[in-house]
Amino acid sequence: MKTVFDQKVRDELLSRIQELHENSKAQWGKMDVVQMARHCNKWNNWVLGKGSYSNHVYKQGLLGKIFGKMALRSNTKNEKPMGKNMPAGAFVIKETGGNLETEKAQWAQLVGAYAHHSNDRFIHDFFGKMTREQIGIFVYKHLDHHLRQFSA
Template sequence: MKTIFSATLRDELTHRISLLQASNKAQWGKMNVSQMARHCTIWNEWVLGTKPYEYKQEFLGKLFGKLALKSNTKDDKPIGKKMPAGRAFVVKEATSDLISYQSIWQGQVKAYKDFSNDSFIHDFFGKMTNEQIGIFAYKHNDHHLRQFGG
């Protein structure tokens, strides 16, 4: 299984992030490339626990989260194109600071080497094992890189 805890895959992701350019167009979704990079930095802050968060699972997640988590971490199938983002991670404001976000994002990917956020609870999936976090974090980052041809 592909996991962000693999040094080789972290290197691959950081290289793919470095290839993004402001001219990249989304193959799906509403964000531009800078908004997507900002989205990924916010999402990775949340998973890594680098800023204070109140982790809690949404009501629908309590009903369907474990089933969805199993489906999303059972194999290397990429995340689908129409996967909704949690409300806290939607970036609507215009941004054109791609280079800054690329740098932050690359640092965050590298930081998964020392992942230790035991209090992390996914807003939909709920409590996850480190193995599940590694698989899903890789898939999330890969999903958005594929979104912009990266």
């Protein structure tokens, strides 16, 4: 199973990020390519506990406490990619415009940061507490989802 904690997988992701360009069109969803890259940067900062999330208080929501573990197992048990049109939740990006190359550079830096992942405080708002293995698989699947969204 692919995990962001594997250097070869990170290298693959970095290569795919570089394939994105200003004219990349979404195959599904409402975000443009800059919004998607910004969404991934915000989301990775959340998982890594970086940036505005360095002092974030992580907690699982009520629905997650009921259904989260079952959904987590379903999302990390095999190689099946995430489905299209998944909700972005708290990571919706409404701002338009921006510099894709800047977003890609930040994204690449954040992908590289998984080589030294150490955010033991992380609790997914729906899935709850995750093992390192589950985090690695789910992060890969999330990034793969958005790269596939823009044919990268």
